[in-house]
Amino acid sequence: MPTRKTKRGADRTPISGFYDVIICGASFAGLAVARELRGTGAKVLMLDRYEIGEKQTSACGIPTEWMKVLGVESSARQEFDTLVVHTPRGTSRLKLPFNFSTFDYPEFCKLLDAQNDATFETAKVEGRRGNTVVTDRGDVTAPLIVDALGWRRILDREDGYQPPDAPLSRGLEVHPKASSEDLAIWIDRRYVPAGYGWSFPAGDEVRIGVGSFDPTFHVRETTELLAEDLGEESVGYQGNWIPHRIRRATDGEVFFCGDSAGHCIPLTAEGIRTAIYFGIAAGREIRAVVQGAKTRDAALAEYARFSDSHEWKFRWMLRAQQLLPKLGPRAQRAVIRFCATRPMIRFSFRHYLRIAPPEFGREESGSGQNHRPEGASGPLEVDRIPV
Ligand SMILES: Cc1cc2nc3c(=O)[nH]c(=O)nc-3n(C[C@H](O)[C@H](O)[C@H](O)COP(=O)(O)OP(=O)(O)OC[C@H]3O[C@@H](n4cnc5c(N)ncnc54)[C@H](O)[C@@H]3O)c2cc1C
16 A cells, blocks of 8 residues: 555645646656646646655556656666567567666656646546536636546546446556566466466566456456466555546547546557657647647647547557457467567567657657747636637
8 A cells, every 4th residue: 555645634725726737647647748838837737636656556667768758767677678478388588679667656757747847736636617627625727627637537527437347457466575587478368368467577676467458357366376476475566447448538628648548558558658648749739728829629629639640559459459368378379479570579569669659759848948928927817728
């Protein structure tokens, strides 16, 4: 269980007021949005129910290049150029065309948070009434609102996206103090009928987990089984639902990014770099609005178009996710051996990286310039944002 550092008692004063932008959720997607708004002069409020970096949300594995682009390399704990794939019929070592790193979540978030000038408050977001975000500490209003709250997509007025019926995978991991050289996955029905197990070493701890594409399959027992098979203790549990279907990136009023828009890649359940990638895209659109270069509606429409243009890639990954478990262990092994050939690795992993390429983070990032419209000083009033 995380140690709660969230404001308590007398510190938990009411919040209220008007802002230019409210970013709900201060993990990967939310911090990426805030980073793009640095230096614009916009009055930005970021909300999360936990302190930034307090509650780890993943195994924290990401292509190393993304860490460099974000300037957060010092939070890396281990780097890998090979992925080890275990199946009941043998093990393959896939030499990757780009490196992966595991990182320390609190440190990563702290480094990313240092790159914005938003105001942060801990508050539980409960919903929305028009341009007003309702929290357990009071109501706050802004014409530009971001939902980076994860799969629950709290600010959408549509209801009814609940596990186990919604397209969500189930993921759970344990964090024993241990070390290993290998970034490894297990495609093995002993651990999960549809999904995979993993071992992600990160310096002095190893993140061992199981993800099931079938939300009705409970992964606790088999996560413990995998840890036991690796001779490690099951301690430091961390789990969540993982969306495996892309959703509308706006509802015409709110920017959804990261897991709230289903921006997590099916089959691999890689959702950190995509949360950051779409967070950057939303942040750039919002920046154009606060700088007076675009209307809010035009920015929402452009962001929706950008997200939709990736839909086919997510659809193909979902097809692969649905197909792989249907193959028997022998066929799975044959597919993995074929994919492990050098040309196939290069081809498939390069295409895979291009779903959310690191170069995108480099382009025109956080200009540091104040381009607020002439005469603008306080928060942009709702009716001053051209819609
Ligand atoms: C066990 C597991 C392992 C994973 N491992 C990896 C991995 O190694 N690599 C990878 O790329 N992906 C991994 N993923 C997927 C990845 O964690 C997610 O896709 C990613 O975290 C999405 O980022 P996000 O910013 O959209 O949402 P989140 O990281 O879920 O952040 C949402 C934020 O919103 C806050 N919040 C939620 N509700 C409220 C509320 N009501 N009020 C206020 N704040 C709220 C939360 O505290 C949190 O800070 C893993 C997932 C799981 C479950």
